[in-house]
Amino acid sequence: MQRSKGVNIKNLSKIYVSHSGNGNFKAVDNISIDIKAGEFVTLLGPSGCGKTTTLRMVAGFEIPTEGDIYLGGDRINDLTPDKRDTSMVFQSYALFPHLNIYDNIAYGLKLKKLSKSEIEEKAKTIIDLVGLKGMETRYPNQLSGGQQQRVALARALVMEPGVLLFDEPLSNLDAKLRVYMRTEIRKIQKKVGITAIYVTHDQSEAMSLSDRIIIMNKGIVEQVGTPKEIYYTPATQFVADFIGTANFINGTIKEINDGKAVIDATGTILTVKYSGSKSVGDECKIVLRPEAMEIGDAGLFKGTVTSSTFMGAFQDYAIKIGEDEIKCENFNPKIKKVYEEGAEVYINFSTDNIHVI
Structure with missing residues (x-):
């Protein structure tokens, strides 16, 4: 179903210009990352390390100061978010409260003006995949936090993007549900085979989800590696101290x-x-x-x-x-x-x- 794409980030920087005279702030400082098609990669680091800014530049919500972003080999710097082959799963779910679950999930397909039968087929497939069958007529306020997160995930997946982006999607859930949902997200990602870039400050989340982890600190990349490489052979004291x-x-x-x-x-x-x-x-x-x-x-x-x-x-x-x-x-x-x-x-x-x- 999915046609996942690789992501290549080349010498990417983001500088926020200060208008108060306190000096400019470099949120992301000349980073380069290569993510393979179908890979699950997590950007991990403390608050203010540049991970969310990096994700938002890939999504098109922030404009890079310097550097290039390639999706499937095509440079996407100049494309607006709706023209990029990506979908974002937000921390706040961002569901439409006045639409039922089916209509929330089908919303993007309707904007693409697909036929009714095609919309129904795609929506039904995704609803089954994320375990929401039988809940199609419910509204967001009738669902638990975990169920709402599944709707947000389904709405992103149904668009069949080349890359799925996650902005701390589990931070509003309680601890037990977070563990359950991260297992479900990984299971669905593997089943669909989609490229995923996931942002979190939770090290256990990163360890359990990722093929590779990118540790960021003060706008730079400290280390890129598998969870085992990051844990057993940290490149710097910061990495060793941050993981475990x-x-x-x-x-x-x-x-x-x-x-x-x-x-x-x-x-x-x-x-x-x-x-x-x-x-x-x-x-x-x-x-x-x-x-x-x-x-x-x-x-x-x-x-x-x-x-x-x-x-x-x-x-x-x-x-x-x-x-x-x-x-x-x-x-x-x-x-x-x-x-x-x-x-x-x-x-x-x-x-x-x-x-x-």
Whole structure:
């Protein structure tokens, strides 16, 4: 049904000119991104990082200051939003309250002046796909938030766009429904095979939905990669800190040989995989995830427990090592020794579980 298209963003910038004398604001700073046809890509980052501005430039709601946007190989900078082969699913749903579900979904098809039979066929197919069969005559105020979001998704899909754009579509839903709806969105996207660009600040949403994640910060792209690449091999401290929870241990590189580095980390010598650009003598940071550690009565790093909290699936520890405090999640604490605040402990981990930046 869909004829999905790739998206190529070349040296894209957006500068908002200040009229108050406070200086111009560069919301997006010379970014380049290639998205393959049929791929689900998420723009992820904190508020003000430029992700929504980037999405709105692809949609045509914002005009780039510099750079080009290509859709299926065609430059679309000069096309108005209605002339671009895209559909947007908004955060606010943007449904027509005076139209029933069927008419909301069929609205765009009627504007295209398709025949009644063609409209009915396309609308019925999409209504079945998103699980709204039997609700066609209801109005938006008679639906739950999740059902309204399905209508918004159906209305975008029925236009058979080359690219589907999502602007934080689940932020108005409660936590449980968000998890359910993100699963449904991914399932529908895969079934239809459409290219999707999704904006969120929710890292778990990005991890569960995406083929690739684009991490943005202050208008630039910090890293592009699969969820596993972003999590296990973050390119920068910002990425490591933004995705999940990360501990940072200061170190100094003593040797580099055959893809491995010898690092002095607060007096402990570690040999780890390394393919970065630092040299012998440079300072570095070791990224260590809380779940990648075990604590015990002997090990690599000695520290003092500053907090110990039972979280059900794991015991959550904060441990002071020298000047650093690190987080450790010890899973299945029922069958393990639990250390209380003030206890002296040792931290163990496999060097395969650490990453050097």
